[in-house]
Amino acid sequence: MRSLSFLLLAGLAALAAPAAAQAPTTLGSFEKWGAFSYQEQGKTVCYLAAQASESKGGPPKRGEVFLMVTHRPAQKAVDVVSFVAGYDLKANSEAEATVGGQVFKLFTKGDRAWAPDEKTDKALVQALVKGATLAVKAAPARGPESTDSFSLNGFGKAHQAISQACSVK
16 A cells, blocks of 8 residues: 555656656655655656545545645755645645644635745745654535645655655755
8 A cells, every 4th residue: 555655646746747757766655655756848847645544524536635845956946845636626725734733824826825935935945854743634626625634754865865866854
């Protein structure tokens, strides 16, 4: 089951990556988190990802739910947090990520949500490194609100792995 999850994560990254990107290389698995890298137009991209450990609410037919953090050092984009809801989110809505008592607002588009700026990305990643669990609440285009929970066991080590692979300090 665990290796299947990582294959799903690799497949998700391949779908999200432009056609010029190569298949992801596994940097390691750390508890619930996988760390990966790939080449995109000759530049290294690194990311970590995990599936939600628990999902409540949302539409009845729902795809896989993931949280990812991506480094694209060539584009000076580091610690970019993204949430994949597994369904289309309500237009012009915000998702809410809560970790360690801190609440972070994420903007939504399609089936994804992101932090609105670099400062929020950095603060959210720091909270994820220190925290035990993350809960993300989001509203679908139709149906009840969802809450997805992620265990943060292994997040810090996965983050170290992608930072080292992409030479990010």
